[in-house]
Amino acid sequence: MNFFVLLFLIIGLVFFTGGAVGIIRMPDFYSRLHPAGKLDTLGILAMVLGFALFNLKTFSISELLLSIKMLLIVFFVFLSSPTATHSIVDAGIRAGLRHWTKEDKR
Amino acid sequence: MTISEKKEFKNKSSGKPFKSILSFSLTFILMFGLWVILSGNFEPLLIFLGLFSSFLCAFFFKDLLFSDPDSDFLLIMFRFFKYIPWLIFEIIKANFHLLYLVFHPRMKDMIDPHVVVIKTGLKKEMSIVTMANSITLTPGTITINADREGVFKVHSIDKESAEALPGTMLKKTARIFGEDK
Amino acid sequence: MNTFFLYTSLYLCFLMLFSLYRAMFGPTVLDRLIGVNAIGSKTVILLLLIGFIYERVDMFIDIALAYAFLNFITVVAASRYFHKRKGLYEESTLK
Structure with missing residues (x-):
């Protein structure tokens, strides 16, 4: 049981690391949204799955409800993260930002 | 949404009583399930309060979430x-x-x-x-x-x-x- | 397990520094917004971790849920605010 919890947590940390490094390394704002919006979402999914498993060690009704509440967080994040990403992209498009292409590379 | 569209929308959602009842009950079930998960208490008073408030929510906002439930x-x-x-x-x-x-x-x-x-x-x-x-x-x-x-x-x-x-x-x-x- | 949770939360705090860099020095306003969003999504996990460390998950999970809602509302409201401001980003449009 503990092994799976550790596995999920480490997978989540790897995805979070990818998101943080991607935000630093990517060349422009549109391509920065790719790691920021989505690697973080999958990181939250993996880590919360690990927490829910860890919480279910001694099985009881209240702990089951807690785990369901954690999955509610995942559900909400999966709904809200594309919406937030889309609203940021929309603001960028309306402000007239050009996107980075290969010719911009020196 | 223009005014004529709104009128059409209203006619559509209040025209058939069966659809209205269906959307009401779906909203009610969803709200009450959410209450039970979020509160986590099973005392009779709290359950009664949850039933009451989710009834109010479903009564006023039944045409927001499931505005036009199809047959399928x-x-x-x-x-x-x-x-x-x-x-x-x-x-x-x-x-x-x-x-x-x-x-x-x-x-x-x-x-x-x-x-x-x-x-x-x-x-x-x-x-x-x-x-x-x-x-x-x-x-x-x-x-x-x-x-x-x-x-x-x-x-x-x-x-x-x-x-x-x-x-x-x-x-x-x-x-x-x-x-x- | 408790020490593992402690080190995990320390590592998450370290990762927040990367996003903080983007939030402070980002060339446009929207870059800062991305940084703030990334910090917020890490904070949700951090709150759950704190709940496990202090063994009060039932209390901290409500805070985490509320924080997820708040993060979403912040980002949407801020990006709506910078909606119709042409020319605000003139110096930053990459050449």
């Missing part, structure tokens, strides 16, 4: 829940590709951001929203704009993820909402 509404829900595991698997597969791109030392040679325009034949609002959110959740592609004719503008980070785009996801989304002919 439950079938659509069932097919939607069957779609979610495939979507999660696809997200994981594509996330590893993005992870590889991020940690690659010569990343700026590998990425090639460009905007593609996809024409899909989707007409219903729910199917367009589902398609747009699925595209955004699949890494490598972000939906910039989507309109009522079903034309999507997509920003994709390299050639590979742009080519894989309309394909299977469009077919599955169209099948969920019964739009494939």
Whole structure:
């Protein structure tokens, strides 16, 4: 049981690391949204799955409800993260930002 | 939404009592389930308060969430829940590709951001929203704009993820909402 | 397990520094917004971790849920605010 919890947590940390490094390394704002919006979402999914498993060690009704509440967080994040990403992209498009292409590379 | 559209909307949602009752009960069940999960207490007073407040919510806002339930509404829900595991698997597969791109030392040679325009034949609002959110959740592609004719503008980070785009996801989304002919 | 949770939360705090860099020095306003969003999504996990460390998950999970809602509302409201301001980003449009 503990092994799976550790596995999920480490997978989540790897995805979070990818998101943080991607935000630093990517060349422009549109391509920065790719790691920021989505690697973080999958990181939250993996880590919360690990927490829910860890919480279910001694099985009881209240702990089951807690785990369901954690999955509610995942559900909400999966709904809200594309919406937030889309609203940021929309603001960028309306402000007239050009996107980075290969010719911009020196 | 213009005024005439609003009137039409009102007529549609209050015209048939059966549909109104169906949307009321669906909202009520959803609200009460949420109350039970969030409170976590099973004392009689709290259960009674939850029943009362979710009754009030469902009574006033019944035409917001499930505005126009079709006859095959439950079938659509069932097919939607069957779609979610495939979507999660696809997200994981594509996330590893993005992870590889991020940690690659010569990343700026590998990425090639460009905007593609996809024409899909989707007409219903729910199917367009589902398609747009699925595209955004699949890494490598972000939906910039989507309109009522079903034309999507997509920003994709390299050639590979742009080519894989309309394909299977469009077919599955169209099948969920019964739009494939 | 408790020490593992402690080190995990320390590592998450370390990762927040990367996003904080983007939030402080980002060339456009929207870059800062991305940084703030990334910090918020890490904070949700951090709150759950704190709940496990102090063994009060039942209390901290409500805070985490509320924080997820708040993060979403912040980002949407801020990006709506910078909606119709053409020319605000003139110096930053990459050449």
